[in-house]
Amino acid sequence: MIGLCHYEEACVEAVRQFIDRIIRGLDQASSELRNIVTGSNLGNPTHRIAVLVVLFAIAGGVLYIAAGRGVEQGEPAMVEVAGGPGAEEALIEKPSTGDATIKGPAIEVPVVERPAVEGPAIEESMVEEPVIEGPALGKAVTEKPGIEKSKLEEAGIEKPSIKEAATEGSLREEAATEVPARGEPETKHPVLEEPATREEFRGLWVVRTSMQSQESVEHVIDKAAKSNFNAILVQVNGRGEAYYESDIVPKMPAVPEGFDPLAFCIEKAHAAGIEVHAWINAFTVGELGRRDYHEMHILSRHPEWSLVDLNEVSTFDYTQGMARGELVSVMLDPAIEGVKEYVRDVFLEVVTKYDVDGVHFDYIRYPGKRYGYSQEARDKFRELTGYDPLDLVKKPAEFQGTVVDGVDLFDSLSDKWNEFRRDQVTEVVRRVYQDVKKIKPDVAVSCAVFANADEAYDLRLQDWRKWVQEGIVDFVVPMAYTPDTQEFKGHIKKAVEASPGRRALAGVGVYRMLGNPRDCIEKIDAARELGTSGVVLFSYDSIREMDDYWEALAEGPFIDRAKAPRMIREALD
Numbered sequence: 138m139i140g141l142c143h144y145e146e147a148c149v150e151a152v153r154q155f156i157d158r159i160i161r162g163l164d165q166a167s168s169e170l171r172n173i174v175t176g177s178n179l180g181n182p183t184h185r186i187a188v189l190v191v192l193f194a195i196a197g198g199v200l201y202i203a204a205g206r207g208v209e210q211g212e213p214a215m216v217e218v219a220g221g222p223g224a225e226e227a228l229i230e231k232p233s234t235g236d237a238t239i240k241g242p243a244i245e246v247p248v249v250e251r252p253a254v255e256g257p258a259i260e261e262s263m264v265e266e267p268v269i270e271g272p273a274l275g276k277a278v279t280e281k282p283g284i285e286k287s288k289l290e291e292a293g294i295e296k297p298s299i300k301e302a303a304t305e306g307s308l309r310e311e312a313a314t315e316v317p318a319r320g321e322p323e324t325k326h327p328v329l330e331e332p333a334t335r336e337e338f339r340g341l342w343v344v345r346t347s348m349q350s351q352e353s354v355e356h357v358i359d360k361a362a363k364s365n366f367n368a369i370l371v372q373v374n375g376r377g378e379a380y381y382e383s384d385i386v387p388k389m390p391a392v393p394e395g396f397d398p399l400a401f402c403i404e405k406a407h408a409a410g411i412e413v414h415a416w417i418n419a420f421t422v423g424e425l426g427r428r429d430y431h432e433m434h435i436l437s438r439h440p441e442w443s444l445v446d447l448n449e450v451s452t453f454d455y456t457q458g459m460a461r462g463e464l465v466s467v468m469l470d471p472a473i474e475g476v477k478e479y480v481r482d483v484f485l486e487v488v489t490k491y492d493v494d495g496v497h498f499d500y501i502r503y504p505g506k507r508y509g510y511s512q513e514a515r516d517k518f519r520e521l522t523g524y525d526p527l528d529l530v531k532k533p534a535e536f537q538g539t540v541v542d543g544v545d546l547f548d549s550l551s552d553k554w555n556e557f558r559r560d561q562v563t564e565v566v567r568r569v570y571q572d573v574k575k576i577k578p579d580v581a582v583s584c585a586v587f588a589n590a591d592e593a594y595d596l597r598l599q600d601w602r603k604w605v606q607e608g609i610v611d612f613v614v615p616m617a618y619t620p621d622t623q624e625f626k627g628h629i630k631k632a633v634e635a636s637p638g639r640r641a642l643a644g645v646g647v648y649r650m651l652g653n654p655r656d657c658i659e660k661i662d663a664a665r666e667l668g669t670s671g672v673v674l675f676s677y678d679s680i681r682e683m684d685d686y687w688e689a690l691a692e693g694p695f696i697d698r699a700k701a702p703r704m705i706r707e708a709l710d
Contacts, residue, residue: 335699338368338612338642338671342416344678345372348380348398349391357677358405364687365695368412370497370673373399374483376466377422377435381415381491385482387431403492414495414581415487419480419565420444421466421500425455435479436467442476444468444504445511447530452508463504471503471561472514477568484569488576495581495611496573502562502587502599509558509598518557526554559600563609570609581611585644588615588628590635602635611640614673618646622659629667639670647686648679654689661694671699 341361347353348371361369373379379386381399392398399415406413423436430437436453443453444467450459452467469476484496503509510527518526529536529550536547570582586601587593594600604610613636617628625643632641643664650656657674664672680686 335697337665337699338673339366339695339699340368340370340414340614340642340671340673341366342673342676343369343371344676345375345380345389346391347678347681348373348402349389350393351396351401354398354402355405356681357402358409358411360677360681360687361406361411362409364691365698366411367699368414368494368673369402369406369677370414370416370495371399371402372416372418372499373487374415374417375421376418376424378431381487383486385433385479385486386435387433399487399491399493407492412494414497414583415491415493416497416499417483417487418466418499419501420468420471420476422469423453423467425452425457425460425464425467427467435469439475439479441511442469442473442479443511444470444508447507447510447527449510449527463507466500468500468504468508470509470511470514471565472509472517472558473511474513477561477565480565481568481572485572485576488573488580493580495583496569498566498569498582498584501566501584502593502597503558505596506555506598509561514558514561518554521557522550522553524550526550526557529554555598558598559594559603562598563600563603566604567607567609582609583612583614584610586613586615588617588632588644590615590631605636605640612636612642612670613640614642614644616644616646616675617660618644618649618675620646620649620656622656622663625660626663626667629664629669633668639668641669643667643669643672645672645674647674648676651679651683654686654693657686658689658693665694 341357343357347357357369357371371380373381374386377386378389380389380392382388382397399413403413423430423434432438435442440451440453443451445451452464455464455467469479471477471480487493488496515525515527518524529547533547536550537545539546541549566582566584573580573582584601584604587597587599590602594602601610601613605613613632615628615632617625617632619625619628625645629641629643632643633639635641643660645657645660645664647657650660661672674680
C-alpha cells in the first residue's frame with residue numbers, strides 16, 4: 138500500500154506540472170491572439186482563418202484538460218476479480234501505461250480470468266499468487282485462495298481422503314505423497330483424470346490361514362476393495378489339503394463343515410470388482426516328519442512320489458533337522474509321470490468347478506540341485522543318455538577327464554541332467570496351461586518365480602524365461618522380496634527384459650518392510666517405472682491389521698482405480 142500511495146502522488150504531481158505548462162502556453166497564445174486581433178493584417182482572410190483554427194484548438198485543449206483533472210482528482214480505480222477462488226474482493230491497481238500521459242477519459246475495466254489452481258485437494262495448501270491473463274496489471278492484492286472440491290472436480294481430479302492438513306515442505310507418511318511445492322504442482326502419485334483408466338495388476342497374496350471363515354474372507358475383500366486392489370491370489374491348496382470342495386484333495390480340517398472358502402471368496406470379490414486367482418502349491422504337499430494324513434492325501438496314497446536326494450533319502454522320511462534350509466515341506470518329484478498327472482488334475486478341478494479368474498503356481502521348482510534322484514527319474518535319464526545320474530555323484534572319477542566330441546564327459550552329463558530336471562518342471566506348466574485353455578481360455582495361468590532368473594535356472598532348476606518365451610504362462614511374478622530398492626530394481630529390470638509382451642509383474646515382500654509403508658511404495662513406483670504390468674504384495678496377512686499401510690496405499694500409489702487384470706491377457710491374444 139505504501140508503494141501504491143507513492144505511485145499515486147507521483148502521478149498527480151506530473152499531471153499538475155503538465156497542466157501548468159498548458160496554462161502558461163495558453164497565456165502566451167492569448168497574447169499572440171491579441172496582437173493578431175489588433176494588428177493591421179486582421180482583414181486578411183488567411184489571418185482570419187488562422188485565428189479560427191487557434192480558437193478551436195484552445196477550446197479543445199481546455200475540454201481535454203478538464204477531463205484529465207477529473208481523473209486526477211478521483212479515487213484509484215478498484216476492480217473486483219470475478220470468479221477467483223477464495224478471493225471475495227481482490228483489489229487491482231489501475232493499468233500502468235508507462236508514462237503519465239492520459240489518453241482519454243474513459244477507463245475500461247479489464248477482464249480478469251479465474252486463476253487456474255491445479256493439484257490435489259489439500260487443506261491449507263500453499264499456492265502461488267494466481268497468474269492473471271489479459272492487460273498488463275500491477276500486482277494484485279488478493280487473499281490466499283482456498284481450494285474447493287467443486288473446482289477440482291471440474292478439472293477431473295478426485296479428492297483424496299487426507300485426514301490432516303499438510304503444511305508446505307512436510308511429508309505425510311500416511312499418504313505416502315509429497316505435498317506440492319510452490320509453483321507448478323508436483324505429486325509423487327498423480328491422480329488420473331478419469332477413474333479406472335490405469336491398466337495394471339494390483340494383487341495381494343492371501344495365505345490359506347485367512348480363508349478359514351466367512352469373517353476372515355470378508356475382511357480380505359474389504360481391505361482389498363478400500364485400497365483399490367483389483368486382484369487377490371488366495372492360497373487354496375498349500376500342503377495337499379483343499380480350501381474348496383474337492384474329489385482329489387482332502388479338505389483342510391480347520392475349515393468349518395459346510396463352508397466353501399473359495400466359492401464364498403469368489404462371490405464377495407466379484408461383487409467388489411476384484412478378480413480371484415487360485416494360488417496352488419504345485420509340489421509341496423506335506424509337513425516334514427508328519428504321518429497322520431487323511432486317506433485321500435497324496436502322501437497317504439503315493440509316498441513314493443516324494444523327492445529323493447542324492448543320498449537316496451526320500452523327503453517323505455525327512456525330519457526338520459534334515460531340511461538344510463532348502464525344504465519347507467515334503468515335495469513331489471515332477472519327473473514322475475503320476476505327479477505330472479496329479480498336479481494337472483488339481484488345477485483342472487478348480488478351473489472346472491469354480492469361476493476363478495486365474496490359477497497361480499507356487500513352488501513350481503526343485504528345492505535344489507541335490508534333489509530329484511527317484512528311481513523313475515534315474516531310469517528316464519538312463520534311457521535318454523545311457524548313464525545313471527547318480528553315478529555322477531558316487532563315481533565322478535569314472536567320468537572326469539574323459540573327453541567326448543571335445544567336451545568333458547562329466548560336465549556334459551551334468552549339464553544334461555540339470556536340463557532334464559528343468560524340462561520336467563516345464564512339462565508340468567505346459568500341460569496345465571494347455572488344458573486350462575481348452576476348458577476356459579480366459580482363465581489366466583501364472584507362476585510365482587525366483588526373482589533372479591539366472592539363479593532360478595542354475596540353482597532351482599526353474600527355467601521361467603522359457604515359459605514366458607514359449608507362451609505357456611500368461612504372466613510371472615518374480616518374488617523380489619528384498620527391502621533394498623536398488624536391489625529390487627535390478628531383479629525386476631532383468632525380469633522385464635526376459636519377459637516380452639509385459640508378462641512380468643513384481644512381487645513385493647511387504648513382510649520385510651513393516652516399519653514404514655514408504656519402503657513398500659518405493660517398490661511399487663520402481664515397478665511402474667521399469668514397465669511391469671503391475672505388482673503383487675506378499676502378503677495380506679503381514680499387514681492385515683496395519684491400518685497405516687492400507688491408508689498409505691489407498692492415498693498414495695493406488696489412489697485411483699485400475700482396470701481389471703483381465704486386460705493383460707486380452708492384450709496378449
